[in-house]
Structures are given as structure tokens and as C-alpha cells.
Amino acid sequence: MKLLRHQVKWEQRLFWRSRESAVFVFLFPILLFALLTAVYNGHIYGRPASWALLAGMIGYGTANTAFAGLAITLVSRREIGILKRIRATPLPPAVYLTAVLVSIMIVFAIQVASLFALGRVLKSTPWPSHLLSLVPALALGVAAFAALGLAITAFIRSLEGSSAVLNVIVLPMAFLTGSFGPTRHYPKVLRAIGDVLPLKYLLDLINGIYLQGQQLWDKPTAVAVLGGWGLFGMAVALRTFRWEPREG
Amino acid sequence: MSAISVRDLRKSYGAYEALRGISFEIQEGEVFGLLGPNGAGKTTTIEILEGYRTRDGGDIDVLGFDPERAGSAFRERIGVVLQHSQLWPNLTVAETHRMFAGYYEHPRNVDEVIALVGLDEKRTARVKTLSGGQKRRLDLGVALVGDPDLVFLDEPTTGFDPAARRAAWDMIRSLRSLGKTILLTTHYLDEAEQLADRLAVLRGGVIIREGTPSELTSGSSETEIRYRKDGQEVVIRTSEPTRLLQHLTAEAVAEGRELEGLSVRRPTLEDVYLSLTAEHQE
Numbered sequence: 208m209k210l211l212r213h214q215v216k217w218e219q220r221l222f223w224r225s226r227e228s229a230v231f232v233f234l235f236p237i238l239l240f241a242l243l244t245a246v247y248n249g250h251i252y253g254r255p256a257s258w259a260l261l262a263g264m265i266g267y268g269t270a271n272t273a274f275a276g277l278a279i280t281l282v283s284r285r286e287i288g289i290l291k292r293i294r295a296t297p298l299p300p301a302v303y304l305t306a307v308l309v310s311i312m313i314v315f316a317i318q319v320a321s322l323f324a325l326g327r328v329l330k331s332t333p334w335p336s337h338l339l340s341l342v343p344a345l346a347l348g349v350a351a352f353a354a355l356g357l358a359i360t361a362f363i364r365s366l367e368g369s370s371a372v373l374n375v376i377v378l379p380m381a382f383l384t385g386s387f388g389p390t391r392h393y394p395k396v397l398r399a400i401g402d403v404l405p406l407k408y409l410l411d412l413i414n415g416i417y418l419q420g421q422q423l424w425d426k427p428t429a430v431a432v433l434g435g436w437g438l439f440g441m442a443v444a445l446r447t448f449r450w451e452p453r454e455g
Numbered sequence: 456m457s458a459i460s461v462r463d464l465r466k467s468y469g470a471y472e473a474l475r476g477i478s479f480e481i482q483e484g485e486v487f488g489l490l491g492p493n494g495a496g497k498t499t500t501i502e503i504l505e506g507y508r509t510r511d512g513g514d515i516d517v518l519g520f521d522p523e524r525a526g527s528a529f530r531e532r533i534g535v536v537l538q539h540s541q542l543w544p545n546l547t548v549a550e551t552h553r554m555f556a557g558y559y560e561h562p563r564n565v566d567e568v569i570a571l572v573g574l575d576e577k578r579t580a581r582v583k584t585l586s587g588g589q590k591r592r593l594d595l596g597v598a599l600v601g602d603p604d605l606v607f608l609d610e611p612t613t614g615f616d617p618a619a620r621r622a623a624w625d626m627i628r629s630l631r632s633l634g635k636t637i638l639l640t641t642h643y644l645d646e647a648e649q650l651a652d653r654l655a656v657l658r659g660g661v662i663i664r665e666g667t668p669s670e671l672t673s674g675s676s677e678t679e680i681r682y683r684k685d686g687q688e689v690v691i692r693t694s695e696p697t698r699l700l701q702h703l704t705a706e707a708v709a710e711g712r713e714l715e716g717l718s719v720r721r722p723t724l725e726d727v728y729l730s731l732t733a734e735h736q737e
Contacts, residue, residue, distance in 0.1 A: 213557040224545040288540030295505060295535035296558040296601070297527035451507070452539070 210298060214306035215313075222314060231370070232276035233314055236268035237321055243387065244330050251389055254418050257330035262417045263386040265319055266410040269345065270381060272315045273352035274359075275373040277307070281360045282369045290450045300450070308353050315349055340416045340423035347430065348409040351437030355405070358440040361447035380404050405436035457516075458483045458605055458636040459504060464513035466499055473499045475660040476513065481638060481653075483604075486631050488651030489640040490728070495657040497640040498538060501609050504638065505535055518605055531560055534598035538609040541590070544583035548574050548593060551582060552600050559601035572596040572626060588619035595626065606630060608639045612646060624649055644728055656728060678721060682714040 222228050243264070244257040251259035284290050293303055326332030335341050359376075363369045381387060383401035390398055401407050408429040415421040415429075423430065459481040466474040474496045481487040489497045502508045504515065506522035506529065515521065520529040542551050552569060556562035569578055572592040577585060585593065591611065598606060608627070612620045627650050630637060641647055647654050648668045656664040656671075664671055678696035680703070682689055693699045696719060707714050 210558065213554075217554045217557075220550075221543055221545065288537060289542065291507070292535070292537060292540045292542070292597075294507070295530060295533065295537075296555065297530040297560075298558040299527060 210302050211306055211309070214298065214303060215309050218306050218310035219313060222310060228276060228280065232272050233318055236264050236271055236318065237325060239267070240264040240322055241325060241329065244326070247388070252414065252418055255330065255332075257326060258332050258418060259414070260388070261322060261326045261332050262413045263381075263388070263410060265322055265345070266348070266384070266406055266413055267377075267381040267386040268318050268322065269315065269348045269409060270352050270377050270406050272318060273311055273349045274356040275370075275377045276314075277311050277353055277356035278359050278363065278373055279369050280307070281357070282363050283366045285360065285449060286366045286452045288452055291452065294450050304357075308350075311353060312346075312349055315345075319345065335417055336420065337416050337422055340421075341413070344409070344412040344416060344423055344430075347433055347437070348412070351405055351409075351433050351440065354437045354440030354444060356440075357444035357448055361443075361449055364453060380406050383407075385410055405433055408432040408436075456483050457481060458485070458518060459487075459638065460514075460516045461500075461504070462514045464500070464503065464515060465511045466496075466503065466508070467511055473660050474503075474510075477655075477657070477660070477662045478513075479655050479662065479665060481636060483636050484631070484634050485652045486627070486637040486639065486650055488647040488654035489638065489657055490642070490644065490647045490651075490654050491640075491657035492642055496660045497642075497657055498609055500657070501607055501638060501640055505533065505607055506530075531601060532604045534601060534603035534606040536591075536594045536598045536606070536608045536611055538613070540594065542582050542593060542597065545581060547579050547581055548585070548596075549578045551593060552596055555597045556600045561602060562600055563602040565600065568596050568600050571599065571629065573622065588615055588622070591615070591619075591623065592626070595623075599630070603635065605636045605638070608637060610640055610642070612641070612643070620646070672721065678719060679726075680717075680719050682717040684715075688716075 222232075240260060243260045247256040247260060249256055281290070294300065323332070323334060327334065359373075363372055383390065383393075383397055384404050384407040385401070386406065390401055393401070411429040412423065412426055412433070415426050416423065457480045459479075461480070462478045463476045464474055464478070465472075465476050477496070477500065479487070489500060491497050499508065503510050504517050504522055506525055509523050517525075518529065518532050522529065546554065548569060549565065552565045556565050566578075569575060572595050574589065574592055574596060577589060582590065582593065595608075595611070598608075611627070612623045615623060624646070627637065627639070639647075639650060651668065653665070653667050654671070655662045677692040677694055680691045680693065680696065680699065682703075691699065700719065703714060
């Protein structure tokens with residue numbers, strides 16, 4: 208426990224000190240939200256557009272922070288030998304990875320709080336009400352995307368390509384699943400692709416809870432699919448995760 | 456007592472046999488050098504002993520542990536400098552040390568370690584601003600912060616300029632005076648000769664020679680005599696230099712000529728090393 212606290216503290220310092228992670232991971236979804244609410248008016252899902260965009264941006268933020276941000280961090284540490292070096296210390300690998308995840312969750316929590324606060328200031332969006340549903344839903348989302356982020360590190364071979372590869376996954380996924388606006392006017396094929404992606408189900412949960420006032424247990428399918436993606440990511444990560452850089 | 460004992464260690468990567476049954480012992484407090492050309496199996500050996508790789512055969516004991524199955528208790532007692540590894544560019548020297556110190560039950564004082572590796576003036580400098588030699592010293596500092604009994608140094612001075620190498624050598628000597636056991640790999644002969652109490656020459660996955668640096672050079676009994684005769688360079692290797700010299704000089708004196716460019720030389724470790732590795736190449 209002491210080790211975990213120590214490592215979380217240092218992970219936080221590492222995160223905020225790196226301009227790349229602080230801007231790309233933390234700030235980007237918030238900036239995007241400010242932009243989108245400035246240009247979209249009218250109603251989405253029967254609510255003011257800014258409400259739905261806020262929900263969409265929380266979903267996008269989950270994928271961006273827990274999946275892309277985590278994967279880039281781990282790939283870069285792996286390729287320059289930090290992960291390998293850490294393995295030679297008494298810090299248990301499980302504690303290390305847990306600390307990285309906890310740190311990502313802290314970043315995400317601050318991001319979500321900032322999004323709600325910004326929405327409130329700019330467009331008077333309401334504070335979330337069903338916190339007992341929303342917090343577990345977001346925690347499930349972060350966990351599932353973090354598991355997928357761990358899994359994908361094995362398929363990214365170099366640091367140079369990692370941020371491009373991840374954006375090529377995350378941005379279209381966010382677009383296809385409705386983070387940036389509803390998808391019901393999209394062509395059928397695109398909607399069908401969106402329907403298998405995990406972000407779709409996380410957005411389902413967030414929209415249901417924040418916009419429709421539903422509870423987590425009103426959405427068993429979404430919980431199950433999201434959990435399934437998380438377990439799949441975990442299974443792949445357990446088999447493929449590497450601590451050492453490619454032999455050079 | 457031996458800190459490391461290795462018996463008949465074997466390791467293959469696919470069909471390639473990286474280690475073909477090597478054995479050696481390292482005593483506590485000893486600086487042991489593994490010397491050999493690239494691809495000889497040095498890094499494979501050191502990484503098996505550090506616990507990074509599994510072995511295919513043989514017995515190893517490192518501080519009473521089998522590194523393959525050892526956990527935190529083993530890692531409390533070792534310090535590692537990897538051949539290629541970097542640390543977080545955005546942390547300072549002192550922060551990096553403090554972060555690592557937190558992983559150990561009984562870390563050394565961070566300021567002492569920073570002073571020991573000569574980074575005093577760089578305490579608050581970000582890692583990304585350090586020179587290559589300073590980064591290597593940071594690696595060493597981080598390896599020492601847990602106050603290990605055994606330190607692994609995998610090619611600690613590769614890529615250094617001569618001044619930085621001298622500084623690193625001084626540092627490694629100061630580790631020895633702290634009573635640490637050190638396993639060092641290098642492909643620099645002078646480094647092995649300067650630092651190691653004993654060394655093993657590794658080539659093609661086998662140890663072809665083992666002993667103190669002076670044993671390795673004296674084990675070869677040949678002395679080299681060179682001079683020029685009629686403009687031709689004459690090189691003679693002999694195990695009886697006294698008799699041969701007397702004969703040569705007597706002959707020259709009798710003929711009233713000079714042995715031009717006469718030199719008598721004991722083989723250096725480099726000669727021994729080159730002749731050893733060349734023999735085994737054939």
C-alpha cells in the first residue's frame with residue numbers, strides 16, 4: 208500500500224510535468240468541448256445540444272485518456288527501457304501497473320469535473336444527478352478502455368508511430384459512436400461499425416444516466432458489452448504485454 | 456563466500472546457442488569482469504543472473520536466490536545498470552533518485568548517492584538536459600540507491616569519451632571500496648584490466664580463459680623480441696628470452712653490427728585476448 212501510494216504520487220508528477228500528456232490527454236477533450244458547444248445549437252436527444260455534447264466528450268475523454276494516453280505512456284516507457292529497469296527493483300509489477308491505472312483515473316476524474324464545470328459556466332449545463340450510477344459507469348468505462356490500452360501496446364512497435372496509430376483508432380471511433388453528435392443520420396454501414404465498438408456502449412450509459420435520468424441497472428446490455436470488451440482486453444494483455452523494448 | 460555461482464549455464468535462442476555451458480564463481484566483494492566481443496553471450500549471461508531471462512540448463516545461485524524465481528527480497532539486494540535504458544526526461548536528478556529510493560526497504564541517503572556518482576551540481580537539473588556520461592552516472596546512482604550488495608554493470612562505459620571513462624572507472628573503484636560485489640561486462644580490455652579482480656573471457660558462448668588480469672598475461676609464457684635486420688622487420692616469440700637475447704646480441708656484437716629498433720615486450724592483455732579469440736575463431 209505504501210509502495211502504491213509512492214508510485215501514484217510519482218505517476219501524477221510525471222503526468223502533469225509532461226507537456227505532451229497534459230495537453231494531449233487532459234486538455235484536448237476539454238478544448239474540443241468548448242469548440243463544439245460554441246458551434247452547435249438546438250437540441251440533441253430532446254435536450255439542449257451542449258448537454259449531449261458534454262456527455263459525448265466525457266465518453267471521448269475516457270477513450271482518449273484511459274486507452275490512448277495509457278498506451279502511449281506505456282509504449283514510450285517500454286521502448287526507452289524504463290519498464291525493464293523498473294522490473295529490476297523490488298516494486299512488484301502488479302503494483303506498478305495498478306499505480307499507472309490509478310493515476311490515469313485521477314487525471315480522468317479531474318477531466319470530467321472540469322468538463323462539467325466548463326459546461327456549467329458556458330452553457331449552464333446541469334450538474335450530474337445520479338452519481339451512484341454515473342461514477343460506477345465511468346469507472347467501468349475507464350477500466351475497460353485501460354484494459355484495451357494495455358492490450359494494444361503489444362501491437363505498437365515503436366514510439367514514433369504510437370500517437371498516430373492511436374488517434375487513427377480513437378478519433379473515428381468517437382465519430383462513429385456519437386461522441387461528436389448523434390449518428391442516426393449516418394449511413395447504415397457506418398452505424399453498424401459503430402454498434403460493435405465499446406465507446407458506443409459507454410456513451411449509451413452516460414447519455415442514459417445524464418440526459419434521461421436513468422440508472423446504471425436500466426442498461427444491462429451496455430454494461431455487459433462494455434465489460435466484455437474490458438475482459439477481452441485483459442485477456443489479450445495478459446498474453447501479450449511486454450516489459451522489454453524490441454531487441455535492437 | 457561466493458556471491459554468484461554459475462554451473463554449466465546454457466541458453467539457446469531458437470537454433471542459436473548463445474551460451475554453451477559456462478561456469479564461474481564470484482566471491483563477495485570481488486569485481487568480476489566478463490570480457491568478450493559483441494555477440495559472445497555477455498549480456499545473455501548478465502540478464503539471466505539479473506532475473507530477466509530464463510535459462511535452458513545449468514545451476515545458478517545469486518546471493519542464495521535462483522533469479523528466475525526470486526522476487527522482491529532478491530531485488531532489494533541487487534543494483535542494475537542496463538546496457539540501453541533511459542530514465543524519465545522530465546524529472547530532475549534528485550527526483551529520479553527519490554523515486555527509486557521509495558522502492559527499497561532500506562535505501563541509502565539520496566544526497567550521498569548523488570555525491571558518490573558526482574552529480575552534485577546537477578541535482579536540480581532535468582534528466583533531459585544531462586550529457587551522455589552524466590546520464591550513465593544517473594543510471595549508476597539509481598542502481599546504488601537501494602544500497603545493494605551486488606551490482607550488475609552491463610557495458611557501463613560504452614560510448615564514453617576518454618575523460619568520462621576515467622571518471623566512471625574511479626566511481627566503480629569507489630564501489631569496490633564500499634565492499635560491493637560487482638559483475639561487469641565490457642568489450643574494452645583496458646577497462647577489464649583496470650577494474651576487475653578476476654575476469655573471464657567469453658567467446659561464442661564459452662569461457663575460453665579465466666583468471667586475474669596478471670594471470671591471463673603471465674599464463675602466456677611468450678616474450679616478443681623485435682628488431683630490424685637488413686631493413687627487414689624480424690619478430691621472434693620465445694619462452695626463453697634471456698638465452699635468445701644473449702645469442703642475438705653476441706652474434707651482432709661479433710659481427711660488429713647493431714640490432715636496429717630492438718624491443719623486448721611482454722604480451723599485454725590485449726595480445727592475449729586477440730590471440731585467444733583468434734584461435735577460437737578458426
